[in-house]
Amino acid sequence: MLRLSKVSKIYEGKVAYRALTDINLEIEKGEFVSIMGPSGSGKTTLLNIISTNDMPTTGEVEIEGENPHKLKKNALAKFRRNELGFIFQDFNLLHTLTVEENIVLPLTLDGTRVKEMKEKARDIAESLGISAIMKKRTYEISGGQAQRVAIARAMIHKPKLLLADEPTGNLDSKASKDVMKMLEEINDKEKTSLLMVTHDPQAASYSDRVIFIRDGKLHSEIHRGENRQAFFQKIIDMLSLMGGDGNDFSSVRV
Amino acid sequence: MTFRQFAFNNVLRNKRLYIAYFLSSMFTVMVFFTFAIFAFHPAFSNGSVNQNALLGMAAAGGIIYVFSFFFVLYSMSSFLQSRKKEFGLLIMLGATNKQIRLMVFLENILIGFFATVGGILAGLLFAKAILLVAENVLIISESLPFYFPTLATVVTFGSFMLLFFFISVFVSFILRTNKLTDLVKGDKQSKGEPKASIFLSVLAALLLLIGYGTAIYVEGVGVVYAMIPVIIVVTLGTYLLFTQLSVFFIRRFKNNTSIFWRKTNMLLFSDLSFRMKDNARTFFMVAIISTVAFSAIGSLYGFQSYLTKGVKEMNPFTVTYSPWRDDSKEIIENDINKINAILEEENVEAKMEDMELTYYEMLDQDRQVLITKASDYNRFAALIGEETLNLEKDKAIVVEQSDAMLTQGTKASEVLMASNVPLKSGEEIKPSHVIKSDVLGELNGYYVVNDDIYNQLGTVVRSDHSAAWKAEDGQTEQVIEAGRKLDERLDHKAFSVEYQLYEINKAFGPILFIGLFIGIVFFVSAGSFLYFRLFTDLDEEKRKFRSIAKIGLTETELKKVVNRQIALLFFSPIVVALVHGIVALTALSHFFDYNLTVESSLVLGSFALIQIVYFLIVRFFYVKQVKRMVF
Numbered sequence A: 001m002l003r004l005s006k007v008s009k010i011y012e013g014k015v016a017y018r019a020l021t022d023i024n025l026e027i028e029k030g031e032f033v034s035i036m037g038p039s040g041s042g043k044t045t046l047l048n049i050i051s052t053n054d055m056p057t058t059g060e061v062e063i064e065g066e067n068p069h070k071l072k073k074n075a076l077a078k079f080r081r082n083e084l085g086f087i088f089q090d091f092n093l094l095h096t097l098t099v100e101e102n103i104v105l106p107l108t109l110d111g112t113r114v115k116e117m118k119e120k121a122r123d124i125a126e127s128l129g130i131s132a133i134m135k136k137r138t139y140e141i142s143g144g145q146a147q148r149v150a151i152a153r154a155m156i157h158k159p160k161l162l163l164a165d166e167p168t169g170n171l172d173s174k175a176s177k178d179v180m181k182m183l184e185e186i187n188d189k190e191k192t193s194l195l196m197v198t199h200d201p202q203a204a205s206y207s208d209r210v211i212f213i214r215d216g217k218l219h220s221e222i223h224r225g226e227n228r229q230a231f232f233q234k235i236i237d238m239l240s241l242m243g244g245d246g247n248d249f250s251s252v253r254v
Numbered sequence B: 001m002t003f004r005q006f007a008f009n010n011v012l013r014n015k016r017l018y019i020a021y022f023l024s025s026m027f028t029v030m031v032f033f034t035f036a037i038f039a040f041h042p043a044f045s046n047g048s049v050n051q052n053a054l055l056g057m058a059a060a061g062g063i064i065y066v067f068s069f070f071f072v073l074y075s076m077s078s079f080l081q082s083r084k085k086e087f088g089l090l091i092m093l094g095a096t097n098k099q100i101r102l103m104v105f106l107e108n109i110l111i112g113f114f115a116t117v118g119g120i121l122a123g124l125l126f127a128k129a130i131l132l133v134a135e136n137v138l139i140i141s142e143s144l145p146f147y148f149p150t151l152a153t154v155v156t157f158g159s160f161m162l163l164f165f166f167i168s169v170f171v172s173f174i175l176r177t178n179k180l181t182d183l184v185k186g187d188k189q190s191k192g193e194p195k196a197s198i199f200l201s202v203l204a205a206l207l208l209l210i211g212y213g214t215a216i217y218v219e220g221v222g223v224v225y226a227m228i229p230v231i232i233v234v235t236l237g238t239y240l241l242f243t244q245l246s247v248f249f250i251r252r253f254k255n256n257t258s259i260f261w262r263k264t265n266m267l268l269f270s271d272l273s274f275r276m277k278d279n280a281r282t283f284f285m286v287a288i289i290s291t292v293a294f295s296a297i298g299s300l301y302g303f304q305s306y307l308t309k310g311v312k313e314m315n316p317f318t319v320t321y322s323p324w325r326d327d328s329k330e331i332i333e334n335d336i337n338k339i340n341a342i343l344e345e346e347n348v349e350a351k352m353e354d355m356e357l358t359y360y361e362m363l364d365q366d367r368q369v370l371i372t373k374a375s376d377y378n379r380f381a382a383l384i385g386e387e388t389l390n391l392e393k394d395k396a397i398v399v400e401q402s403d404a405m406l407t408q409g410t411k412a413s414e415v416l417m418a419s420n421v422p423l424k425s426g427e428e429i430k431p432s433h434v435i436k437s438d439v440l441g442e443l444n445g446y447y448v449v450n451d452d453i454y455n456q457l458g459t460v461v462r463s464d465h466s467a468a469w470k471a472e473d474g475q476t477e478q479v480i481e482a483g484r485k486l487d488e489r490l491d492h493k494a495f496s497v498e499y500q501l502y503e504i505n506k507a508f509g510p511i512l513f514i515g516l517f518i519g520i521v522f523f524v525s526a527g528s529f530l531y532f533r534l535f536t537d538l539d540e541e542k543r544k545f546r547s548i549a550k551i552g553l554t555e556t557e558l559k560k561v562v563n564r565q566i567a568l569l570f571f572s573p574i575v576v577a578l579v580h581g582i583v584a585l586t587a588l589s590h591f592f593d594y595n596l597t598v599e600s601s602l603v604l605g606s607f608a609l610i611q612i613v614y615f616l617i618v619r620f621f622y623v624k625q626v627k628r629m630v631f
Helices: A043-050 A073-083 A099-110 A114-128 A143-155 A173-190 A228-241 B003-012 B015-039 B042-048 B051-081 B084-092 B097-138 B150-174 B180-188 B198-217 B222-255 B265-314 B329-345 B374-383 B412-418 B451-455 B476-489 B497-536 B538-552 B555-592 B597-630
Strands: A002-011 A017-027 A032-036 A058-063 A084-087 A161-165 A193-197 A209-214 A217-223 B319-321 B350-361 B368-373 B396-400 B431-436 B446-449 B460-471 B494-496
Touching: A002 A043, A017 A043, A017 A217, A032 A043, A032 A173, A043 A058, A043 A161, A043 A193, A073 A084, A073 A099, A073 B538, A073 B555, A084 A143, A084 B538, A099 A114, A099 A143, A099 B265, A099 B538, A114 A143, A143 A173, A161 A173, A173 A193, A209 A228, A217 A228, B003 B015, B003 B097, B015 B051, B015 B097, B015 B150, B015 B497, B051 B150, B051 B497, B084 B097, B097 B150, B198 B222, B198 B555, B222 B265, B222 B555, B265 B497, B265 B555, B265 B597, B319 B329, B319 B476, B329 B350, B329 B460, B329 B476, B350 B374, B368 B374, B368 B451, B374 B446, B374 B451, B374 B460, B396 B412, B412 B431, B446 B451, B476 B494, B476 B497, B494 B497, B497 B538, B497 B555, B497 B597, B538 B555, B538 B597, B555 B597
Parallel strands: A032 A193, A032 A209, A084 A161, A161 A193, B368 B446, B396 B431
Antiparallel strands: A002 A017, A002 A058, A209 A217, B319 B460, B319 B494, B350 B368, B350 B460, B396 B446
16 A cells, blocks of 8 residues: 655754654555654654655555655645544644634635535535534634544545644644544544554554654554554553653644 | 833844734835925925925825824734734743833834834835825826935924824834733634624615715716715615625525535635724725725816816817907908918928808897808818708707807707898898817807808807817927917917916826825725735634645645635725725716716726735735645
């Protein structure tokens, strides 16, 4: 589904900075993978490269056998719109639009028929439990609801790959749990591949596999067994092993 | 680092942030200064220009100054709006309100000082150009050489330092410090969508219709009485149009999902309605200011063309001579020789014709009426290349002047057509039809009869001599010079059109120039308001487009949205102003009873063109900025 081979990223500037070094990574169809690592380890850079918002300096990215970085600008925008789904820490909803309008935005840009958009929006809102707030504006809803709206927007065109950047970063523990359950369910039911960057071991414990990176290099990875509780423990252990305490990762990323 | 240093460095090291405010301030100073250079020109102070023109210039200077005050105030407040976050940060770090006010005050004084100096320097560069333009528009006998404008510099510097001082005081007092969190969040908060009431929307449409209807319907002197009420009604209507009616339409539009959800419409219109509260005020101001500019320039230009065209149409001959009533044959002969001599002196090649204008008593009219024979008429007509008449025996026709200058009441031709031409024998000849021609200057119209009939007319009551010259084309300058001499030496008996036009233009030049100047100042500042409106929201726009681009937005789509957004911003107030201008100029043409279509379309068309060019330039930079941030 997704394959990265020898991806490196160097930020040019007065002081050149090597953010990623020779990353090799493969994600199967329908897999749910988390990427963890301390601040400045290159998680976000990695996600930006996969989400085609940034170009790798060397190396290749393939999504379903296609290298999106080779596409022209306009085609790339269409690719993002049709093949990928995005969930952000700060939701990235447009406050000038209502919830419903936010959800159908990617379809509107594609010129889908209104009836079809309405149907899709209704279906997805129902499954995410946000039908009641469809006519509200984004500043009238809670953070948890906002993130669910963002998930609805990311899922409305049934993307092949869903990319989540700290989806629980701005949420309280209850809302975090809800959102993670929802993502797990989507992954389960729709067989959507899911790649998530997170600091939160609790959130990471919902995934099938956690990849740890440090200083721009792959550090290790662990797989989830039957028990989520045990998996959570293993993640905590790994984080402490990587240096520092398991819970001292600030939520401010580079 | 003292606080003063902090405030100064804050400006000097943040040039990009302050540049827009600085430039607009500098622009106003420059405008005022160039005007001052012109107004204080030594050529005017020695009394060659009449007192009224000087008074007009002083008033114009005052208007520009007052307008500058509001313009700078407006740019200042929109500039401060975009810096909320910074103030929030300072307060968070423990700055007191007083310190923030002091900072704003110091910044303003600093910017004001440099803007004044910069504006004066830039004005000096333009001084020569503006004087050249003035020289050509004004038609003054002296040239306007470049001079070192000490007085203008002192006046500009003094008045603008004063202006910036007052604005600094003013702004630092009205700088309200809201809750800290609101400041830090800055512009992320929603100002709420404006709501439209149906009643007020209908009222807006009604007010505009009534205003327009009245303005177009009234004629003649009625225009003057209707002017003030119409202006009030239309201004109010315009305000409601932008704050209510437009909001009403946008909301209706948003509810129609089949249009609103189509492609990029959603992005465009959601933003439009969201910003409508801010936009409405700007739109209103821009529309009114532009209307003032359009109408002022349009009426002045129209008035000038009304004056000159009328004179030109009524006087097809280069020089006409009509002696006083009691002048003897010798005086007349003498005068004609004098005119010929003057024309020769100035090397004007001209042909001459003369005739006796004979007036007769009419039975049923209480005035004497001019009757000419066809051969005389034809000689004059041939001179200016007009159609000659071929009258049959016992036919008479009525001639009236073309209606460049319409008099009130019944037309001359109607009166003449109603009565017959009496002959010596007691017979009468009925005039057959009316023609329009300017061959003879007789406001009340006259009869032309066949030469045979002419000899059978009754006794001549009064007889005037008339002579006319027609110069060959392309001798305008000599003709004007000759006209001046004729005017001096023949005490108003000889009339030269070219010289008369020259005199009208000379008197009218300063007024036209001042009007043009103020109109352009208003129009340019209207453009600046739009520019400010656009760039205040630039950061938020960039953020918005970036977040959409992450989901996937092609460059063409981005361009499309931005393009339409700017087009709406730039053209909706101008279109309203153009419509206002058309109505105002129509009313004006009703007042003069003179067709102003050509003049109006020329003035309004050139403004529309300028706005289009301005739009293209702004769009280029705006799209570039957004694109650099997004892609």
